[in-house]
Amino acid sequence: xxxxxxxYLIQGAAILGGDPTDLLVRDGIIAxxxxxxxxxxxxxxxxxxxxALPGMVDVHTHLREPGREDAETVETGTRAAALGGYTAxxxxxxxxxxxxxxxxxxxxxxLGRAAGWVDVRPVGAVTVGLAGEQLAELGAMADSRARVxxxxxxxxxxxxxxxxxxxxxxVKAFDGVVAQHAQEPRLTAGAQMNxxxxxxxxxxxxxxxxxxxxxIARDVLLAQHVGSRLHVCHVSTAGSVEIIRxxxxxxxxxxxxVTPHHLLLTDDLVxxxxxxxxxxxxxxxxxxxxxxxxxLADGTxxxxxxxxxxHPSEHKECEWAQAAMGMTGLETALSVVQHAMIETGLMTWAxxxxxxxxxxxxxxxxxDQGRPIEAGEPANLILVDPAARWTVDPFQMATMGxxxxxxxxxxxxxxxxxxxxxxxxxxxxxxxxxxPDAAATxxxxx
Numbered sequence: 001x002x003x004x005x006x007x008y009l010i011q012g013a014a015i016l017g018g019d020p021t022d023l024l025v026r027d028g029i030i031a032x033x034x035x036x037x038x039x040x041x042x043x044x045x046x047x048x049x050x051x052a053l054p055g056m057v058d059v060h061t062h063l064r065e066p067g068r069e070d071a072e073t074v075e076t077g078t079r080a081a082a083l084g085g086y087t088a089x090x091x092x093x094x095x096x097x098x099x100x101x102x103x104x105x106x107x108x109x110x111l112g113r114a115a116g117w118v119d120v121r122p123v124g125a126v127t128v129g130l131a132g133e134q135l136a137e138l139g140a141m142a143d144s145r146a147r148v149x150x151x152x153x154x155x156x157x158x159x160x161x162x163x164x165x166x167x168x169x170x171v172k173a174f175d176g177v178v179a180q181h182a183q184e185p186r187l188t189a190g191a192q193m194n195x196x197x198x199x200x201x202x203x204x205x206x207x208x209x210x211x212x213x214x215x216i217a218r219d220v221l222l223a224q225h226v227g228s229r230l231h232v233c234h235v236s237t238a239g240s241v242e243i244i245r246x247x248x249x250x251x252x253x254x255x256x257x258v259t260p261h262h263l264l265l266t267d268d269l270v271x272x273x274x275x276x277x278x279x280x281x282x283x284x285x286x287x288x289x290x291x292x293x294x295x296l297a298d299g300t301x302x303x304x305x306x307x308x309x310x311h312p313s314e315h316k317e318c319e320w321a322q323a324a325m326g327m328t329g330l331e332t333a334l335s336v337v338q339h340a341m342i343e344t345g346l347m348t349w350a351x352x353x354x355x356x357x358x359x360x361x362x363x364x365x366x367x368d369q370g371r372p373i374e375a376g377e378p379a380n381l382i383l384v385d386p387a388a389r390w391t392v393d394p395f396q397m398a399t400m401g402x403x404x405x406x407x408x409x410x411x412x413x414x415x416x417x418x419x420x421x422x423x424x425x426x427x428x429x430x431x432x433x434x435x436p437d438a439a440a441t442x443x444x445x446x
Contacts (some may be wrong), residue, residue: 067096310401
């Protein structure tokens with residue numbers, strides 16, 4: 001499968017898990033789809049047994065650069081993304097300095113273009129310095145070369161209802177969306193884990209579900225009131241699923257994401273006091289996990305967002321109370337979703353494409369991502385071996401973060417190839433080369 005000709009003949013791939021079909025990729029697009037295809041000089045890929053899917057789009061990634069290059073860089077984070085099957089990621093704003101100006105989002109955008117592994121779309125901060133006191137330069141970031149369409153203070157809730165209303169009103173002018181980190185700060189002061197039976201036994205300050213649910217309830221009503229788009233980050237409770245379902249039934253323009261770790265892991269793991277399981281929002285109960293899976297399956301939850309949050313080892317290899325919150329996720333997301341949703345019969349590969357690509361591209365307003373695998377479409381796609389099994393070793397990953405909660409677990413599914421704008425960034429399950437002219441190629445923001 002070696003080679004870098006720019007033309008690829010993919011033979012026998014099951015598009016969205018369907019019947020085996022050939023794909024011809026040439027000049028950045030899917031040139032032909034059919035049976036018995038041929039092309040002189042093409043790199044031939046035997047895709048028998050592999051599933052072809054649109055490239056994954058992450059609405060929630062922390063790339064840390066600028067300012068926290070000890071944790072991750074745009075280069076290392078996007079390498080991890082490509083290996084995980086992503087062709088686009090949205091980089092959250094809590095860098096140092098915060099991405100609250102046109103200058104900072106353009107810096108992140110430029111770093112992504114120079115890396116060439118995936119499409120990097122900066123997320124602009126809602127408030128200056130994430131301080132929750134005044135709106136950031138939303139219009140300037142929207143009009144910048146980065147063409148920001150998603151705004152979030154992720155990591156910190158926009159808890160002031162007046163400020164949240166103003167943000168929702170402001171982004172309507174350019175079809176933007178506010179992505180809310182739903183956490184009422186007064187209900188979570190000093191919280192260390194999910195509030196429930198396990199926190200009571202361990203004596204750790206609990207993080208009640210209502211802290212998340214109350215903010216979501218408020219914000220869907222605000223979004224309805226001003227007629228704006230709201231996106232709810234990392235939904236983690238059964239009650240949150242019900243509120244979002246209620247809002248959608250009433251036609252409120254709300255979307256929501258769930259992380260892979262909230263689809264699989266529970267607060268029972270905190271009994272180990274291993275800080276790798278410390279995350280915001282916290283791991284919840286098995287009942288919450290089942291509700292999240294059901295909500296993702298029935299469309300109440302629109303997308304899977306990794307909330308990829310790498311940390312230096314010293315920020316995790318310490319006592320629980322002092323440890324940073326967050327987990328890596330870009331290189332394990334596909335496998336966890338396959339395990340939690342496909343192997344349980346809750347979803348098909350076509351559903352997988354919807355929640356990891358198509359819907360995410362729509363939320364972020366990325367016109368050339370999440371497209372159908374058809375002739376004439378941009379060649380942002382992946383090949384997955386669903387029968388593969390692998391054991392997670394954080395030290396073998398491209399991300400700088402070693403804080404994977406799946407360390408030592410055997411997971412299904414493996415990305416065999418990733419095509420970004422028609423170029424194979426991953427071949428044979430390993431990094432190939434970045435897009436040769438990514439810095440000169442339009443990013444496709446709508």
